[in-house]
Amino acid sequence: MIEILFYILSTITLGSAALTVLSKNPIHSALWLVVSFFSLAGHYILLNSQFLGMVHIMVYSGAIMILMLFTIMLMNLNISHEVSKPFITKLVATVAFCLIGILMLSIVMRGAQTYDLQYATSGQDFQSAHVLGKILLNEYVMPFEMVAVLLLLAMIGAVLISKKDKTEKGA
Amino acid sequence: MNTLIAIGVLAVLVLIAEIINLRKLVIPMTIIGLVGILGYTVCNIDVEVSYYNNMFITKKFSNAFSSLFIALTIFLVALSKDFYQKEFSKISDYISLKLFLLMGAICMVSFGNMAMFFLGLEILSITLYILCGSDRANIKSNEAAMKYFLLGSFASGIVLFGIALVYGATASFDISEIITITSQGTLPIWYSLGVVMIIIGMLFKIAAVPFHFWAPDVYQGAPTLTTAMMSTLVKVTAVATLFKLSFHLLRQMPEGYITAIVVIAILTMTVGNIMALRQENMKRLLAYSGISHAGFMMMALTALNTSAANLFYYATAYAIAGIAAFTVLMAVTKGKENQLIQSFSGLGKRNPLMAIVLSIALLSMGGIPIFAGFFGKFFLFSEAISKGFITLVIFGVINSFISIYYYLKVIIVMFTNNDETAEETALSIPLSYKIVGVLAVAINIIIGLCPSILLNIFQ
Numbered sequence: 001m002i003e004i005l006f007y008i009l010s011t012i013t014l015g016s017a018a019l020t021v022l023s024k025n026p027i028h029s030a031l032w033l034v035v036s037f038f039s040l041a042g043h044y045i046l047l048n049s050q051f052l053g054m055v056h057i058m059v060y061s062g063a064i065m066i067l068m069l070f071t072i073m074l075m076n077l078n079i080s081h082e083v084s085k086p087f088i089t090k091l092v093a094t095v096a097f098c099l100i101g102i103l104m105l106s107i108v109m110r111g112a113q114t115y116d117l118q119y120a121t122s123g124q125d126f127q128s129a130h131v132l133g134k135i136l137l138n139e140y141v142m143p144f145e146m147v148a149v150l151l152l153l154a155m156i157g158a159v160l161i162s163k164k165d166k167t168e169k170g171a
Numbered sequence: 172m173n174t175l176i177a178i179g180v181l182a183v184l185v186l187i188a189e190i191i192n193l194r195k196l197v198i199p200m201t202i203i204g205l206v207g208i209l210g211y212t213v214c215n216i217d218v219e220v221s222y223y224n225n226m227f228i229t230k231k232f233s234n235a236f237s238s239l240f241i242a243l244t245i246f247l248v249a250l251s252k253d254f255y256q257k258e259f260s261k262i263s264d265y266i267s268l269k270l271f272l273l274m275g276a277i278c279m280v281s282f283g284n285m286a287m288f289f290l291g292l293e294i295l296s297i298t299l300y301i302l303c304g305s306d307r308a309n310i311k312s313n314e315a316a317m318k319y320f321l322l323g324s325f326a327s328g329i330v331l332f333g334i335a336l337v338y339g340a341t342a343s344f345d346i347s348e349i350i351t352i353t354s355q356g357t358l359p360i361w362y363s364l365g366v367v368m369i370i371i372g373m374l375f376k377i378a379a380v381p382f383h384f385w386a387p388d389v390y391q392g393a394p395t396l397t398t399a400m401m402s403t404l405v406k407v408t409a410v411a412t413l414f415k416l417s418f419h420l421l422r423q424m425p426e427g428y429i430t431a432i433v434v435i436a437i438l439t440m441t442v443g444n445i446m447a448l449r450q451e452n453m454k455r456l457l458a459y460s461g462i463s464h465a466g467f468m469m470m471a472l473t474a475l476n477t478s479a480a481n482l483f484y485y486a487t488a489y490a491i492a493g494i495a496a497f498t499v500l501m502a503v504t505k506g507k508e509n510q511l512i513q514s515f516s517g518l519g520k521r522n523p524l525m526a527i528v529l530s531i532a533l534l535s536m537g538g539i540p541i542f543a544g545f546f547g548k549f550f551l552f553s554e555a556i557s558k559g560f561i562t563l564v565i566f567g568v569i570n571s572f573i574s575i576y577y578y579l580k581v582i583i584v585m586f587t588n589n590d591e592t593a594e595e596t597a598l599s600i601p602l603s604y605k606i607v608g609v610l611a612v613a614i615n616i617i618i619g620l621c622p623s624i625l626l627n628i629f630q
Contacts (some may be wrong), residue, residue, distance in 0.1 A: 060195040107361045123535065142226040146278065146290040148434040150177065156186070157301030165308075 006046060012039040030065065037061040049127045058097050172222045172229065174237060175277055177208045180268045180443035184271035189263035198252050200243055202272070209241045216628060222284055225345050232479055233281035235628050236411045239487055240276045243404045244269060246494045246607050247396065251603040254396045254501060264307070269400070272298040276408040280415060285334045288412070292330065292376075296323050299405060303393040306442050308434040315392025322375070322385045330372030336365025337420070348418050353422040366420045367428075373416060376409040377465045380438040387446075390458035395504070398454055399497035402461045403490040405577040410468045418475050429523055431562050432472050439466030440570040447577050453500055453510045456577065457493070460536060463570060464489050470551045470567065474558045480629035481550040487618060487625060488535060490544030497533035502604045519586040522598040526585045528608040533578040535615050538571045541620040550622075 016035040022031050037060040044053035125131060136144055188197050212234060212570060214411045217296035221228040248266060257260055277290025300323065304316025340346060341352045353362070375382040390398045421428070443463030450456040468489075473483035502525055503518065504510045519526040535542035550569060552564050618625055 015281050101192055103364075107364060110360055123553060139224050140226075140286065142223040143284070143286040143290055146274075146287065147296065149274060150290060150297065150564075153268060153301075155299055156264055156271075157266060157297070160261060160268070160301060160305060163261055163264070165258060 002046065004042075007037050009042045009046065010037075013043070027069070029155070030068050030072060034061055034065050037065070049130060051127055051129050173176035175227070175274060175281075176210045177211070177225070178241075178274050181205070181208070181583075182267045185263050185267040185270065193260055194259065198248060199264055201248050201266050205241055205245045205248065209238060209245065209547050212238045212241060218393070221283055225347060226287050227278070227281055228283035228346075230606075232411075232630055233277075235483055236280045236407075236486075237277045237624075239483070240273055240404060240408060241491065241518045242496065243407070243490055244273045246611065247400055247404065249506050249603050250396060250399070250498060251502065252630055254394075256447060264483070264509075264614055265302075268298050268302060272302075272400070272404070276404065279408055279412045283346050284344070284361050285337070285349075286418075287563075288335060289327075289331060293327060295405065295408065296327060296359065296376075299323075299397070299401060302533045303389060304396040305397070307392045309392075311392035312394060314445055315389045318392075319389045321400070326372045326375035326382075327459065329368050329375075333365040333368030333370075333372065336361045336368065338365075339555075340365065344364070345532070346403040350419060350422070351404075354419075358423055363428075366424065369416060369420070372414070373409060374435065376407060377413060377468075378462050379435050379465055379469065380442045380462070381435070383439070383442070383462050386462055387458045390461070391454045393439075393509075395497065395501045395510070398457075399494065399501070402457060402497070403493040406461055406465065407486045407490045410482070410486060412490070414471060414475070414479070416470055418479075421475070424445055424509055428501050428587070430451055430507040432469065436466050436472070437563060437566045439463065439469060440566060442465075444570050444577075446571040448573070450514075451511055452575075453504070453512050453515070456512070457496060457500070460574060460577075460625060461493075463574060464536070466570070467548060467551060467567060470560075470563060471560070473560050473563065479553045480626045481547070481554055483629065484543075484618070484622060484625050485547035485551055488547040488615065489588040491611050491618075492544060495528050495608050495615065496536070498608040498611065499529040499532070502600045502608075503598065512581055514624070515581060515585050517585070518598075522600060524610065525598070525600060528579065528612050529585065530582045531615065533581060535619070537578040538576040540564055541616065543615045543622075546622045547620060548574050549628075552595065572624050585600070 013036055014100065018037060020029045020032040023032060038057065041053040043059065044050075044056055136161045145157040173552045181201060184204075185197050185201060188194065189201065192295060197387075206229055215229075216231060216234045216238065218234070218358035219230050248269060251262065251269075255265055275291045275294030275298065279286055279295060282288040302315055302320050304312055306312035308529075334344075337349065340359045341349045343349055343352065345537045371382070378386040390401065393401065440463045443459050443461075443466060447456050447459035447463065450459060466487055468482060471478040471485070500510060502522075504514055507514060518529070518575075531542060538548045548567070555564050555567075567587060
């Protein structure tokens, strides 16, 4: 049952990802990306991490997609007038991508270990927000604080770039 | 750890100073604060502690490099007042961003956990993207920020993928745990793939040769003070992090790895120098010379156990000379569209002090004795020879010769009189530029005369 579900989800993920790259209209691309993100969240849930799946839907399928669609519409990119790249560039990019894909695939296929998670016997619900919060604020409290610094400086940067200059006219 | 917290507090204080309208206090306060923090860090240079479950580990290596970063930031902050004269209302944003960047840099050399390493890297890069694009009315600055952002985020993605693969092989983010696991049994094959991806991402950050294409454009387009920061503070940070990562992660690597590093180092030195020969723009010239210096610093990767002190010495010499060179560049090309080498002509007459500072900085980068750059190269070369990398050293020596040619080209332009173009008016240089330039050159000569000041730290 789960295996069938996995194959269906994988087909959707890969198919919509391919359509994201291939479709000419940027808005169509963005919408296919939404489908791809949703099916990725499905994979998380299949792997028994519901919390991560929900966060993925909220952050990626929700917030980031809205941002992307807004950008596309504001910048008026929906008419595709991009310059088509020379054939040789496309060829090289495809070959390079395929080589990396083959490398990854062969390495993953060679991996023989199976990790025994002992999920049932540990008696702890790994996927819950409870456990996650404890780890985040005990073991990983310093990276947590550094993320705060990162967000703060990103905000300062946004203010800096959009601040009105006194000398600039009509900005 | 206290260093990191103090810098964070200082950055927040800078932001508060803007709220209560004390913008004039920002720079003096930051400089005094940083000098205090520098003193604290130098006094505790031997203290080796790990904080918060090994998230942050202070060692001699990380303390020494943190002190260097703080010192460089003091110089860069001191230059800010006159550089940002026109947009003084934004001064506290600029200064606090520089302080946050310093925090990222310190995280990158003192991490004990891959999560901290990646966050440090991101803090550093995102601050730089912002600073590159901060001159938003200038199309070149926009181009630089966009280029750097796209390529840099791609490199960060590769680093992250590498970290994920290393996690997949060892089931840990913790450096000491990774070391125990890697020094015991055999590892899955994707461990080395992950390490190679992390190294590739870092090679992008130091602008080593197959990944160097962004550097000249970004250096040219960014505001000059940001370029100064990128070519001194950020480059040194990236090299130190590359060294630390290689030191900790390179176990059970394939045979060819060290050959690849040697080839990349040779290519980086050679391509950087040969491209620099043809540059008309001073910023591009310094960008290419920075690429070749990254190649020299990569020599330290061939002797991971013994060359930490040599790398630190070279990095200090290079960064201090870079600060001096960029100070003069900023003073001379202030308010000009381009930073052509021609604009330096007759500087020897217009302002002898600045001309001498720039000459010493360039001669030090080229590796003329007495100045620190020579001894930096000397130590790295002799270390590489003792490890048997003769080809690498031969290429290094050839490249030093090439680099002296284009450094001397600039110096000749400064001291020859071509009467048609030379502006006879004496150049007025702000006091802060003079102080920073003279101080940087003085430090350069002092550590050139007694290298043991820095080398003894690591013993």
